[in-house]
Amino acid sequence: MNRVPAELRYTQTHEWVRVEDDGTVVIGITDHAQAQLGELVFADLPDVGVKVNASDEVCVIESVKAASDVYSPLSGKILEVNEDLEESPSLVNSDPYGDGWLYKMDPADPDELSELLDADDYSHYMEEDED
Amino acid sequence: MPKKTVLHPIHLAHNAVMLDFAGWEMPLHYGSQIEEHHHVRQNAGIFDVSHMGIIDIQGRDAKAALQYLLTNNVEKLTEPGQALYTCLLNTAGGVLDDLMVYYIAPEVYRLVVNAATTEKDLAWITQNSANFSIEIVPKRHLAMMAVQGPEARQKVGRAFPVLNEPIQALRPFHFFQHGEYFIARTGYTGEDGLEVIVPNEEANPFWSLCEQEGVFPCGLGARDTLRLEAGFNLYGQDMDESVTPLESNLAWTVAFEPSNRLFIGRDACEKAKAEGFLPKLIGLILLQKGVCRRHQAVLVDGVKVGEVTSGSFSPTLKQAIALARVSEVSAEYSVDIRGKSHPAKVTPLPFVRGAKK
Numbered sequence: 029m030n031r032v033p034a035e036l037r038y039t040q041t042h043e044w045v046r047v048e049d050d051g052t053v054v055i056g057i058t059d060h061a062q063a064q065l066g067e068l069v070f071a072d073l074p075d076v077g078v079k080v081n082a083s084d085e086v087c088v089i090e091s092v093k094a095a096s097d098v099y100s101p102l103s104g105k106i107l108e109v110n111e112d113l114e115e116s117p118s119l120v121n122s123d124p125y126g127d128g129w130l131y132k133m134d135p136a137d138p139d140e141l142s143e144l145l146d147a148d149d150y151s152h153y154m155e156e157d158e159d
Numbered sequence: 160m161p162k163k164t165v166l167h168p169i170h171l172a173h174n175a176v177m178l179d180f181a182g183w184e185m186p187l188h189y190g191s192q193i194e195e196h197h198h199v200r201q202n203a204g205i206f207d208v209s210h211m212g213i214i215d216i217q218g219r220d221a222k223a224a225l226q227y228l229l230t231n232n233v234e235k236l237t238e239p240g241q242a243l244y245t246c247l248l249n250t251a252g253g254v255l256d257d258l259m260v261y262y263i264a265p266e267v268y269r270l271v272v273n274a275a276t277t278e279k280d281l282a283w284i285t286q287n288s289a290n291f292s293i294e295i296v297p298k299r300h301l302a303m304m305a306v307q308g309p310e311a312r313q314k315v316g317r318a319f320p321v322l323n324e325p326i327q328a329l330r331p332f333h334f335f336q337h338g339e340y341f342i343a344r345t346g347y348t349g350e351d352g353l354e355v356i357v358p359n360e361e362a363n364p365f366w367s368l369c370e371q372e373g374v375f376p377c378g379l380g381a382r383d384t385l386r387l388e389a390g391f392n393l394y395g396q397d398m399d400e401s402v403t404p405l406e407s408n409l410a411w412t413v414a415f416e417p418s419n420r421l422f423i424g425r426d427a428c429e430k431a432k433a434e435g436f437l438p439k440l441i442g443l444i445l446l447q448k449g450v451c452r453r454h455q456a457v458l459v460d461g462v463k464v465g466e467v468t469s470g471s472f473s474p475t476l477k478q479a480i481a482l483a484r485v486s487e488v489s490a491e492y493s494v495d496i497r498g499k500s501h502p503a504k505v506t507p508l509p510f511v512r513g514a515k516k
Contacts, residue, residue: 066176066380067193069472070450070479088497090450092192092380092472095497114448 030059033125037141038150039101044125045144052107056129057098057120060154065091068117073109074131080106082140087130101144104135164209165302165359169366173376181275183210185379192380196474199348199385203308204377205369212277213298213356214270220291221266227422228284230404232414236262242332242345246404246412247280252427253400254407256280259345261334273394287423302362306374307352315353318368347382349389350513387480388473390442390508396453397440397468397482405431408440438465438486442510443503445479449496456495457483467494475511
């Protein structure tokens with residue numbers, strides 16, 4: 029069974045968002061998403077400093093099987109990307125909610141956060157998605 | 160309903176991720192495709208390839224019929240126990256299939272063909288051999304497994320002591336039969352190894368005994384990255400009925416000599432040869448991070464000259480590799496990946512050479 033940590037927010041496109049104490053957010057893909065994709069071999073991450081809108085395609089991650097788009101859950105400015113993925117993209121598989129994070133951003137609109145799914149909603153959504 | 164091989168229960172017991180391949184439910188991987196790939200390059204892995212078609216051609220005209228049907232010349236098989244790789248063409252020279260021919264006995268040959276093309280091949284062979292006295296026998300009660308890797312022959316020999324001596328003595332592109340077992344030193348990974356055909360009821364015990372010797376179960380995912388590293392074409396992807404073998408890096412499978420051997424597609428192949436082998440299939444290594452995929456455009460100076468036919472990440476080289484069909488010869492190409500141009504280097508095939516045989 030794929031893990032869905034209670035403290036995170038989620039999208040229907042299988043990204044997660046963690047709000048840090050300073051108000052910035054960390055974004056990655058869910059355990060379910062990494063399991064569906066298979067072993068990652070490359071992550072094409074956004075440029076730091078770029079401003080993006082919610083639902084924009086911000087990165088492409090490539091597994092042995094196929095390429096897959098990652099959509100930004102929120103609008104805002106990219107503050108940092110996970111440089112460790114350059115050498116070890118498989119961190120996304122082994123630790124999707126920890127060392128396998130993708131990028132950090134400064135969210136432009138706090139209201140957008142409340143539109144995301146909570147862990148319960150995402151779990152239900154995932155079950156329906158699988159049927 | 161997809162078809163299932165006799166090894167299907169073993170795949171499920173190993174928690175394989177299954178996929179539909181040419182109408183068969185087959186294992187994609189058993190947990191880690193990359194780990195399975197490395198097992199074959201470094202040690203030994205076993206693949207279920209029972210979905211492939213096995214067709215025996217027997218009768219007085221068996222050799223003559225195959226000389227007419229196939230691009231390679233079965234006359235090269237001088238004694239039973241030898242194997243040959245060849246293409247099967249339509250009259251326009253388009254590749255209907257690529258296959259292995261095994262010379263079992265005078266007047267008996269065995270063809271191993273692709274899963275997706277088995278029925279098409281049977282119909283084609285039947286239709287085009289009416290003037291020959293042969294019997295075409297699809298062998299549907301047989302299972303086939305590939306045991307591949309530098310340790311493969313040693314491990315199979317340990318699992319089956321009675322077979323050990325002939326397995327160690329077996330030369331590449333040769334085979335032998337022991338009772339109902341058919342054991343060939345052939346494969347699709349670029350490594351040493353065996354392809355084994357057994358009656359359906361023997362497949363599970365064979366697989367289990369190999370596993371007990373440390374042979375690692377491998378799925379079609381690893382099979383695909385291994386064959387691509389080895390520079391082997393995948394039928395339906397790197398070639399199909401729209402191209403000749405000469406446009407598919409398979410000119411070596413077309414035996415133009417002797418010049419009086421008439422085979423289906425000969426005229427088209429001679430024409431392609433005279434026109435200089437273009438377009439052609441080449442190997443590319445991506446010089447930057449990224450992964451190239453099938454159908455991405457291949458460019459010279461920003462102009463499209465072809466496309467990727469197979470592209471993946473090479474677990475051995477840790478770089479993206481591709482087969483691409485191009486209509487222009489150049490020292491440098493680039494691949495258009497999502498609108499960005501990535502430089503790629505032309506590389507002689509194979510990308511990865513197996514352990515010394």
